[in-house]
Amino acid sequence: MELGLExxxxxxxxxxxxxxxxxxxxxxxxxxxxxxxxxxxVAIKGARYDGHDFACEASKRAGTFAIVEKPVDCPHLLxxxxxxxxxxxxxxxxxxxxxxxxAVVGSLGKTTTKELLSGFLSCSGRVYKxxxxxxxxxxxCKTLLNLKNQDFCVVEVGVSKPGEMDEIVSFFKPxxxxxxxxxxxxxxxxxxxxxxxEEKAKIIQKGSVLVFNGDDDILREAFRKRENxxxxxxxxxxxxxxxxxxxxxxxxxxxxxxKLKSREDVxxxxxxxxxxxxxxFGGIKKEECFYQKIGSFKPLGFRMKSVSLGKTRVIxxxxxxNVHSMKYAVGVxxxxxxxxxxxxxxxxxxxxxxxxxxxxxxRFLKGRGIELCAIGIDARFIYEEAKNGVNSWxxxxxxxxxxxxxxxxxxxxVVLFKASRGMKLEEIFEAVRR
Numbered sequence: 001m002e003l004g005l006e007x008x009x010x011x012x013x014x015x016x017x018x019x020x021x022x023x024x025x026x027x028x029x030x031x032x033x034x035x036x037x038x039x040x041x042v043a044i045k046g047a048r049y050d051g052h053d054f055a056c057e058a059s060k061r062a063g064t065f066a067i068v069e070k071p072v073d074c075p076h077l078l079x080x081x082x083x084x085x086x087x088x089x090x091x092x093x094x095x096x097x098x099x100x101x102x103a104v105v106g107s108l109g110k111t112t113t114k115e116l117l118s119g120f121l122s123c124s125g126r127v128y129k130x131x132x133x134x135x136x137x138x139x140x141c142k143t144l145l146n147l148k149n150q151d152f153c154v155v156e157v158g159v160s161k162p163g164e165m166d167e168i169v170s171f172f173k174p175x176x177x178x179x180x181x182x183x184x185x186x187x188x189x190x191x192x193x194x195x196x197x198e199e200k201a202k203i204i205q206k207g208s209v210l211v212f213n214g215d216d217d218i219l220r221e222a223f224r225k226r227e228n229x230x231x232x233x234x235x236x237x238x239x240x241x242x243x244x245x246x247x248x249x250x251x252x253x254x255x256x257x258x259k260l261k262s263r264e265d266v267x268x269x270x271x272x273x274x275x276x277x278x279x280x281f282g283g284i285k286k287e288e289c290f291y292q293k294i295g296s297f298k299p300l301g302f303r304m305k306s307v308s309l310g311k312t313r314v315i316x317x318x319x320x321x322n323v324h325s326m327k328y329a330v331g332v333x334x335x336x337x338x339x340x341x342x343x344x345x346x347x348x349x350x351x352x353x354x355x356x357x358x359x360x361x362x363r364f365l366k367g368r369g370i371e372l373c374a375i376g377i378d379a380r381f382i383y384e385e386a387k388n389g390v391n392s393w394x395x396x397x398x399x400x401x402x403x404x405x406x407x408x409x410x411x412x413x414v415v416l417f418k419a420s421r422g423m424k425l426e427e428i429f430e431a432v433r434r
Contacts, residue, residue, distance in 0.1 A: 001093040001145055002026055008040075009077070011092055012067070012085050016078035023064055028089055028145045030138070032058035041066045042086045044138070051082070083137070087171035090144035094172070099128070099153040102281055103172070105200050106180025106213075108325050110135065112299055113180060113270045113277075114156045119297060120278035123289035125151030132300060133158070133319075137167050144172065152282065157203055160349065161189045165202040173205045178277040179212040179219055180269075183324045188351030193218070211277045213269070214238040232276040240276045244268045246335065251275050255285045260294050264332060265304040302426050304329070309433060312410050317418045318425040321347045323357045327364050329418045334368040338413025343405070343428070345419025346376035354378045362386035371412075375401045376423060398428055405432045 003011075005022050026038030032054035035041055041058035043051030043066055055066035056074035065075035069082045079085045094101060104114045111133045118129040128150040130143045135158035143155050155174065159165045182197040190196045197218050204210055210226060212219045214233030223229050232240035232251070240253040249268050251258045256279050262268060271294060278284045299305065302318040313336070317329050326347065333340055342365065350357055358378045362385025365372055372392040374383040383394035395401040409415055409432055417425040 001028060001089070001096070001147070003092075011088060012077065012079055014067075014077040014079050016071075016076075018071075018078070019065055019075045025064065028086070029058070029062070030086065030142075032061070035062045037062055038064065040064045042089075043068045043072075043082050044086065045082075086141050086145075087137075087167075090141040091171040093147055094144045094153065097147045097149070097153070099147055099150050100176065100281065101153045101155060101172075101174045102176040102178060102277065103155050103157045103174040103203050104178045104180070104277075105157050105203055107183035107185045107196065107200075108320075108322060109180050109267055109270045109273070110156050110158060111319075112266065112303060113178065113273050114154055115300060116266075116270060116274035116293070116297060117178065117277045117281075118152075118154045119293040120274055120284055120290060121152045121154065121282045123278075123286070123293070124282040124284050127152045127154060129154040130156040136160075137164065140168055140172055159199050160186045162195070162199060165199050169202055169205075172203075174203065174208055176209040176211070176277070176281045177204050178273060178281075179204070179210065179223075180273050181213050181216045181324075182218045183322055184350070184353065184357055185322045186349045187353045188349045191351075197222070209280060211273070211280050213273065230276065230280050232272050240272070240279070242272050244272075253279060258287050258290050260290060263294070263297075264335075265299055265306060266294075266297065267304075267328060304332070310410060312412055313414045314429065315414065315416045316426055316429060317416065318423070318429075319421055321345075321418055321420045323347065323360055326361045326418060329416055330361070330364060330368065330370065333370060333414060333416045336414040339411065340370045341373060341409070341412045341415045342370050343373045343375065343401075343415060343417045343425065344379055344382055345374070345423035345425050346378045348420040348422055350378075355381050358382050359385040362390075365390050373401060373404065375425070375428070376419065379419075402428055402431045 003025050025040055029035040029039045030042050030044050035058045039062045043055045055072045059066045059074055067085050068076045104110050118127045121127050128147045135156040147153050210229040212223050212231050214220050214231035214236050231238040234242045243250045249260045249262050302316045305316040307314045358381035362382040365386045366389045372386050372390050374394045383392050386392050417429050419425045
């Protein structure tokens with residue numbers, strides 16, 4: 001974002017202005033390591049570091065000044081709350097840009113859907129999107145602050161604890177919301193799926209255009225009578241009717257008839273959501289756009305990433321996990337021919353529900369022609385539920401698991417690695433392949 005000093009002071013109304021002269025501001029940064037010339041530094045106090053400790057170094061490097069909430073020995077603006085100042089700047093830049101903003105929310109599939117939607121909307125205009133999965137308060141701020149002259153701003157929005165969405169909607173009020181689903185995530189903090197929904201739904205403003213998953217019982221019940229809302233579904237009467245199988249994905253709506261080849265590395269529900277959102281938010285109806293973009297799409301990070309090691313195909317889905325994404329990944333694995341192994345680890349932040357949800361994954365494994373290697377603490381419950389009927393191993397110690405996999409992994413035609421991000425199963429894979 002670019003703005004003048006007077007414009008900034010009028011916006012933030014600082015308690016103190018300690019500057020040498022007028023400065024043309026070219027952007028905003030909260031990272032002293034990557035700040036660029038002309039950017040102002042906003043000192044944010046985090047869990048590990050306090051940005052005030054780097055304020056003078058950063059502002060000197062950029063040739064500007066810092067925004068702080070306690071005095072520092074270099075040019076600065078003193079405000080009551082630097083995070084609040086960052087949020088004000090983010091909201092101001094979004095408004096100034098005039099871009100149509102879309103929030104992508106849900107319990108699973110946000111990042112992939114955000115990437116797909118952004119690609120589809122690029123057929124209609126210039127798009128800026130959240131980087132990777134930066135979806136918390138700071139991540140949303142960074143997305144809005146980096147917006148320039150784009151037509152669309154696609155923002156991934158995530159919450160893990162009660163009250164976080166209140167903070168986000170205090171400065172981000174999207175024009176459109178794409179609501180994917182509600183599932184059993186972060187139950188350690190929310191206590192129920194209903195409370196997860198209530199928190200996520202706060203992002204929907206009175207004037208927001210809403211596109212939602214009509215096959216999700218909670219979303220359908222909540223939004224089926226809401227004005228300015230559109231749904232997509234396989235099973236119920238919706239604006240976008242969906243049909244998919246192992247070969248094709250077909251989506252029909254007003255002026256829309258899209259037939260896309262299915263991809264094993266992309267959840268078809270994410271594609272359906274993105275196509276529906278692009279049709280509503282961007283008015284995109286042409287099949288050529290969807291066909292071209294889905295053909296060139298590459299999932300980010302460790303999301304159903306396929307790696308070939310000799311005759312063994314390895315699927316790395318190590319970014320995150322909940323009971324729904326676990327079952328989806330196991331379902332994909334079950335469709336392959338040959339000998340199959342699922343290397344499954346813990347699902348985090350489930351609190352008192354953890355045992356039951358891990359056992360649900362164990363039951364789901366049965367009868368699918370898949371063997372199991374469970375790794376972690378609560379992954380023991382997957383093993384206990386699956387072992388009667390599934391050839392299984394369990395390890396609480398990753399080193400022992402590595403030794404087993406080194407001796408056995410290449411006996412399999414397809415191997416899936418799946419767990420929550422904190423388990424870092426990709427490190428186990430790297431240790432095995434060496």
